[in-house]
Amino acid sequence: MSTLMWRVYSLFYESTLGSWSSEIVVGSFHDVPVRLIKDDEFADRFWFRAYGGGPMVEFVLRSRRPHRNYGYEGSNPFPRSNFFNPHKSSKPAIRRVLTFQRLSTASGIRGR
Amino acid sequence: MSATPPKQYTAAAVGKTSRFEVEIDAAVDDSDIQMSIGTRTWTFRFALSARTDVARILSFLREHTGRLEFSEIVVGSFHDAPVRLIKDDEFADRFWFRAYGGGPMVEFVLAADDLTEFTDTVAQAVQDLQN
Numbered sequence: 001m002s003t004l005m006w007r008v009y010s011l012f013y014e015s016t017l018g019s020w021s022s023e024i025v026v027g028s029f030h031d032v033p034v035r036l037i038k039d040d041e042f043a044d045r046f047w048f049r050a051y052g053g054g055p056m057v058e059f060v061l062r063s064r065r066p067h068r069n070y071g072y073e074g075s076n077p078f079p080r081s082n083f084f085n086p087h088k089s090s091k092p093a094i095r096r097v098l099t100f101q102r103l104s105t106a107s108g109i110r111g112r
Numbered sequence: 113m114s115a116t117p118p119k120q121y122t123a124a125a126v127g128k129t130s131r132f133e134v135e136i137d138a139a140v141d142d143s144d145i146q147m148s149i150g151t152r153t154w155t156f157r158f159a160l161s162a163r164t165d166v167a168r169i170l171s172f173l174r175e176h177t178g179r180l181e182f183s184e185i186v187v188g189s190f191h192d193a194p195v196r197l198i199k200d201d202e203f204a205d206r207f208w209f210r211a212y213g214g215g216p217m218v219e220f221v222l223a224a225d226d227l228t229e230f231t232d233t234v235a236q237a238v239q240d241l242q243n
Binding site for chain 2: 028029030031032050052053054055056057058059060062096097098099100
């Protein structure tokens with residue numbers, strides 16, 4: 001495991017031990033740093049944030065929580081009845097994508 | 113530490129629904145204008161080229177919702193990458209916001225109920241800009 005991935009893993013692991021803020025730079029997105037940020041308000045909340053002044057993009061990562069439509073988020077993101085029927089409402093499984101540069105390779109995150 | 117102080121922005125318009133918050137921020141000292149889209153799970157803030165881009169986004173959403181044809185417009189920029197609003201040709205009610213300029217990319221899908229609410233939110237912001 002690379003040093004960076006070890007630090008990311010450590011940050012996630014430490015979050016199970018308590019609530020404090022912490023952040024590490026994990027890469028870059030169009031010349032702005034991409035940070036993985038640990039929240040000090042909720043033990044299970046993180047952000048991926050690309051920010052370098054002005055424009056910004058961020059994703060919130062949290063534990064699963066009850067969802068009124070599907071029981072739990074992720075359990076049924078794309079009902080079978082909607083497959084291949086373009087006239088029905090779409091509920092795509094992938095709703096957020098962020099790819100960024102990590103050292104000399106690209107990292108990608110996909111999620112609902 | 114940067115020698116240049118951060119820019120000051122004021123809120124030029126706001127739109128808000130249960131799932132989305134759209135804010136149009138105008139720079140105090142120059143013509144820079146930014147659009148911020150906030151949801152419970154993501155936030156995307158990018159530069160617009162003009163205030164009229166907000167109305168253009170709304171027109172594009174209204175014109176292409178319900179159509180099964182691919183279409184896209186450039187609505188702004190994220191640092192050096194163009195931000196596009198893209199209409200899907202697979203589903204009649206699916207759009208993407210995508211910032212891509214080669215290599216790194218970020219995109220968000222707007223579909224179904226989310227799309228309806230987002231369109232309402234942008235409509236509020238457009239109305240706010242006109243007042």
